[in-house]
Amino acid sequence: MNVDTVLQFHQEWFYVAIVSTGLVGIWGLALAIMKKEPPRPFIWARGVAIAAILIQVAAGVYMYSNGLQPGNAFHVFYGVVIVVVLTLAYLYRTTMARKPALTYGILLLFVMGLGLRAWANVG
Numbered sequence: 821m822n823v824d825t826v827l828q829f830h831q832e833w834f835y836v837a838i839v840s841t842g843l844v845g846i847w848g849l850a851l852a853i854m855k856k857e858p859p860r861p862f863i864w865a866r867g868v869a870i871a872a873i874l875i876q877v878a879a880g881v882y883m884y885s886n887g888l889q890p891g892n893a894f895h896v897f898y899g900v901v902i903v904v905v906l907t908l909a910y911l912y913r914t915t916m917a918r919k920p921a922l923t924y925g926i927l928l929l930f931v932m933g934l935g936l937r938a939w940a941n942v943g
Contacts, residue, residue, distance in 0.1 A: 821882075830880060833875060833879060836872050837869075837872040837873045837876040838932055838935050838936065838939075840865075840868060840873075841929070842932045844862070844868075844928050848926075851921035856921070857921070858924075870906065876935070880899050881899075884896065890942060891941045892941050894937075895938050895942055898934050898941065902934050905931060906931070909927050
């Protein structure tokens, strides 16, 4: 796969990752405020949002491993922090299951913020 193609994908997929994590995060907070259990579509959307951000990180790792740095060191740092945060969420998934709408809403909005910070350090 061409690194330039992955760079273009990484630049465009950013919007998918940020919008999906943001929308599902807001949805989770709204469910928590209304004190409603998350419906099955929320569970699916949560998985899609997490997959979208992981695809974004994977594209960044691929580019970095092929000698292309899309941003400064802080751009890479925020990508690493996203992976660490999602890893910790996975490890604490049973605890997060007690209030899934609230915890995943906050998690996804936090990850969206990290993605925006990474984007701010491009170029």
